[in-house]
Amino acid sequence: MKILVTGGAGFIGSHLVDQLLERGNQVVCVDNFILGRREHLKDAMEHPDFSLYDLDLLELDKLDGLFERESFDAVFHFAANSDIRAGTESTERDLQLTFMTSYHVLECMQKYNVRKILFASTGAIFGEQAGRLREDSPALPESLYGASKLASEAFISAFSGLYDIQAWVCRFPNVVGDRSTHGIIYDLLEKLDGNPAQLEVLGDGKQSKPYMYVHELIEALLYIFENADEKMNLFNIGPSDRTTVADIAKLVLEGYGATQDIAYTGGSQGWKGDVPTYEYDTQKLQMLGWGPPATSFESVKLAVKKIIETR
Amino acid sequence: MKILVTGGAGFIGSHLVDQLLERGNQVVCVDNFILGRREHLKDAMEHPDFSLYDLDLLELDKLDGLFERESFDAVFHFAANSDIRAGTESTERDLQLTFMTSYHVLECMQKYNVRKILFASTGAIFGEQAGRLREDSPALPESLYGASKLASEAFISAFSGLYDIQAWVCRFPNVVGDRSTHGIIYDLLEKLDGNPAQLEVLGDGKQSKPYMYVHELIEALLYIFENADEKMNLFNIGPSDRTTVADIAKLVLEGYGATQDIAYTGGSQGWKGDVPTYEYDTQKLQMLGWGPPATSFESVKLAVKKIIETR
Numbered sequence: 001m002k003i004l005v006t007g008g009a010g011f012i013g014s015h016l017v018d019q020l021l022e023r024g025n026q027v028v029c030v031d032n033f034i035l036g037r038r039e040h041l042k043d044a045m046e047h048p049d050f051s052l053y054d055l056d057l058l059e060l061d062k063l064d065g066l067f068e069r070e071s072f073d074a075v076f077h078f079a080a081n082s083d084i085r086a087g088t089e090s091t092e093r094d095l096q097l098t099f100m101t102s103y104h105v106l107e108c109m110q111k112y113n114v115r116k117i118l119f120a121s122t123g124a125i126f127g128e129q130a131g132r133l134r135e136d137s138p139a140l141p142e143s144l145y146g147a148s149k150l151a152s153e154a155f156i157s158a159f160s161g162l163y164d165i166q167a168w169v170c171r172f173p174n175v176v177g178d179r180s181t182h183g184i185i186y187d188l189l190e191k192l193d194g195n196p197a198q199l200e201v202l203g204d205g206k207q208s209k210p211y212m213y214v215h216e217l218i219e220a221l222l223y224i225f226e227n228a229d230e231k232m233n234l235f236n237i238g239p240s241d242r243t244t245v246a247d248i249a250k251l252v253l254e255g256y257g258a259t260q261d262i263a264y265t266g267g268s269q270g271w272k273g274d275v276p277t278y279e280y281d282t283q284k285l286q287m288l289g290w291g292p293p294a295t296s297f298e299s300v301k302l303a304v305k306k307i308i309e310t311r
Numbered sequence: 312m313k314i315l316v317t318g319g320a321g322f323i324g325s326h327l328v329d330q331l332l333e334r335g336n337q338v339v340c341v342d343n344f345i346l347g348r349r350e351h352l353k354d355a356m357e358h359p360d361f362s363l364y365d366l367d368l369l370e371l372d373k374l375d376g377l378f379e380r381e382s383f384d385a386v387f388h389f390a391a392n393s394d395i396r397a398g399t400e401s402t403e404r405d406l407q408l409t410f411m412t413s414y415h416v417l418e419c420m421q422k423y424n425v426r427k428i429l430f431a432s433t434g435a436i437f438g439e440q441a442g443r444l445r446e447d448s449p450a451l452p453e454s455l456y457g458a459s460k461l462a463s464e465a466f467i468s469a470f471s472g473l474y475d476i477q478a479w480v481c482r483f484p485n486v487v488g489d490r491s492t493h494g495i496i497y498d499l500l501e502k503l504d505g506n507p508a509q510l511e512v513l514g515d516g517k518q519s520k521p522y523m524y525v526h527e528l529i530e531a532l533l534y535i536f537e538n539a540d541e542k543m544n545l546f547n548i549g550p551s552d553r554t555t556v557a558d559i560a561k562l563v564l565e566g567y568g569a570t571q572d573i574a575y576t577g578g579s580q581g582w583k584g585d586v587p588t589y590e591y592d593t594q595k596l597q598m599l600g601w602g603p604p605a606t607s608f609e610s611v612k613l614a615v616k617k618i619i620e621t622r
Contacts, residue, residue: 091418091470099462107402127468138447140468140543147469151410151462157438157451158458159402162584232451273473 002026004072004114006057006105007079009036011180012120012172012214014044016076019218021047028070030063032056034097035082040179057101060108067108074116076221077105083182084124084145085271091144098148106155110163117156118168118225123209123236123278125150125171132281135171135234143273160232168225173238173280173296176303177214178310184245185300185307188252198263199253202270205246205262208277210238213299216292223290235288238280243296245270248304255304313337315383315425317368317416318390320347322491323431323483323525325355327387330529332358339381341374343367345408346393351490368412371419378419385427387532388416394493395435395456396582402455409459417466421474428467429479429536434520434547434589436461436482443592446482446545454584471543479536484549484591484607487614488525489621495556496611496618499563509574510564513581516557516573519588521549524610527603534601546599549591554607556581559615566615 003020007013008029013036020027026049029041033054044050055062057079081097102119109117124146125139141147153169160167180186191199220237228235249262268276285291294302314331318324319340324347331338337360340352344365355361366373368390392408413430420428435457436450452458464480471478491497502510531548539546560573579587596602605613 091421095414103406110402125465127472136449138449139465141465142469142472144466144469144473147462147465150465151458154436154450154452154458154461154465155455158453158455158584161438161453162455273469 001073002028002071004070004075005029006075006077006101007031007036009033009038009040010078010082012175012217013078014040014179015177015214015218016078016221017041017044017050019222021050023222025049028072029053030055030057030066031079035181037181057104058096060104063104063108064111067112067114072114074118075105075109075114076118077102078120080120080149081145084143084273094144094148098145099151102152103155106159109165110159115164116166118170118221119152119156121153121169121171122146122149123171123173123280124275125153126275126278128275128277132279133236134281135236135284142275157232166231168228168233169235170221170224171236172217173210173212175214175217176211176299178306180307184248185252185304188249189256189307189311192252192256192258196260199249199258199260200263200265201245201249202265203245203276204266204268205244205249205264206268206276207245207270207274208242210242210278210280211296211299212238212292213294213302216294216299220285220290220292224285224288227288235285236280236282237285238282239292239294239296239299240280240282241296242279243300247297248300251301251304255308312384313339313382315381315386316340317386317388317412318342318347320344320349320351321389321393323486323528324389325351325490326488326525326529327389327532328352328355328361330533332361334533336360339383340364341366341368341377342390346492348492368415369407371415374415374419375422378423378425382423383425385429386416386420386425387429388413389431391431391460392456395454395584405455405459409456410462413463414466417470420476421470426475427477429481429532430463430467432464432480432482433457433460434482434484434591435586436464437586437589439586439588443590444547445592446547446595453586456584468543477542479539479544480546481532481535482547483528484521484523486525486528487522487610489617491618495559496563496615499560500567500618500622503563503567503569507571510560510569510571511574511576512556512560513576514556514587515577515579516555516560516575517579517587518556518581518585519553521553521589521591522607522610522614523549523603524605524613527605527610531596531601531603535596535599538599546596547591547593548596549593550603550605550607550610551591551593552607553590554611558608559611562612562615566619
């Protein structure tokens, strides 16, 4: 298959590019390099079936030209403002980078008859709610990132119905691993580099979320893409357990070889718009035949090790 | 209260303006007059507490100026492309008129500290699904109108959390009554004006939806606004029964005094993106203390009479 990967130079996107190439696909990657990095694609660049475009999805004319030239069989749409915290500082950032990019991709798919899209969605669409989140749980986002991803899902649903497009909408957990450009492990390591008297951690440390290693996520995505065959395929992806921020802070200190005390800034949220606690019901994914081999804690531990090794 | 009504010259918006004035509020109305009509506001224009702006919500600068000049206590956001069928012909129409208008309203509310919004949402956010639709049913829109309303709900949810805005999100049923500018009754009457040999009706006639008279809808909205007091208040509004398209066609023929046969175009959908059948679970609204006095059939019958009288 000839596949367009948007945001393909990003943390998760670049791992996806590597896997798609390894499985024998032709891969065209677009990235605007706001968060993406060329060095993430250094293996891919050597592959004959890979091509890279430095292109902003907000420039619809250029994207249209790309769709016209290439004939894609599918789009894996991963471009977004993945930095949720940055998105709380300007309402425009997520609207444009996370939602309007999706709309432009859908417009081009409809125009050039591309009939398959896999979309990188998120648990942030749900907002804070009690109980395990099922695929059909109601969505009440509390961040503009979550709102923009939910708005994208809404448009994918309508385009799917109107223009006969098959969609795989995958809600990610917190994803960790090498090549990550932000997130809690990255933040804490940056703070430790300054050798502070205490390690400052946002919130009360009790925030508790499911974490997944990036390679496992990619496996799950490709498994879903190959095995789920409805018109609209919705899946929550994650381990069935969670890890607290306090545990992550301890793992980072240990991995770094530092011995500072931890100073929590307090409050249940790490920042405005943060959903401090969520948990997925992953029964639907398990019924399809896929379950993650690692727990959330194991994924965090591995990620701390890998990030320290490769930074 | 000083209330901004967007889309206040439209079918439902203008009835809302009348009721808000009658209840002693100051009302500022904006409309771009794409679907709105000045004659709908002829009573309001004589009221000292009413002012009207011919303004397009897509012009953010002008909207910002209006919010700066006036100090609103609340916004009733009704502006949208309410013509769902027209929205299936161009993807841009609903994105701009139904979603971006909401985003601009929220931007101004946040900037000028307006803390209350009542939003005109719709059953179309749900798409087609089995069973009665509850407030927490999953939303999978099949039209760009539904997608744009759901995207608006998503942003309202995030703005509510981030900027301390209280929101009343009301999902309307099919609304009928005088001043309507489109919709099935209006369409069928237009066709009968041409005195055709047969009355053409889109679909197979079995499409079945809840209809509500516009005055009752406004009563329900104001009841919800005054009595529900969560941060995010979601309500499905409607009668608990439904009316088929075949029954509506018969009522229109009868009201018009015509005797043609009905010719159905066939197919379960009236048009691409149409949700042929839905039904609300209105228990939440009933628990709040409000139930509609009229059935769906009674509402349609009254609307046919009123529309014929006033056209």
